[in-house]
Amino acid sequence: MASGGIGSSQHIYGELFKMMAGVDIVHVPYRGGGPALTDLLAGQVPVMFDTIATSMEQIKAGKLRALAVTSATRSEVLPDIPTIREFVPGYEATGWQGIGAPRNTPPEIIDRLHREINACLDDPRVKARIVELGYLVFKTSQTEFTRFVGESIEKWAKVIRAANMRAE
DSSP, X not given: OEESXXXXXXXXXXXXXXXXXXXXXXXXXXXXXXXXXXXXXXXXXXXXXXXXXXXXXXXXXXXXXXXOBSSSSOOSSSTTSOBGGGTSTTOOOOOOOOOOOOTTOOHHHHHHHHHHHHHHHHSHHHHHHHHHTTOOOOOOOHHHHHHHHHXXXXXXXXXXXXXXXXXX
């Protein structure tokens, strides 16, 4: 299983799969996702948990076969590709981005940022571009996002500990 390196999302998603599916797959860390994807395309490694955004062109060109997506639901840009969850109940691994501010930022600035960011995410052109890149639009309240971050830290910490990952 190729990855962009120890502790990369590709590595951690693969480790979660190994744990939940009860399979043993050898992890092959690369110095970045690009070299890992290059060796996957060359047949040097048989599998990789890559992002849709970086592998989509190779999938469209028929050079790469998508086996499943790691999100809980099928991707809008790859609707015929099943989710891993369809074969491994409960599996979900999705990358996400969030915007933070310094701890002492005034609440009115936080509220305005939240409103403006959500307004952007409501814009059909912005949403279409995000989906086109293979991502999901994930809008939440500030409280829900804080809870989500905490749950994510807890989930991935368990995977990292179980896989005995260590920084290089």
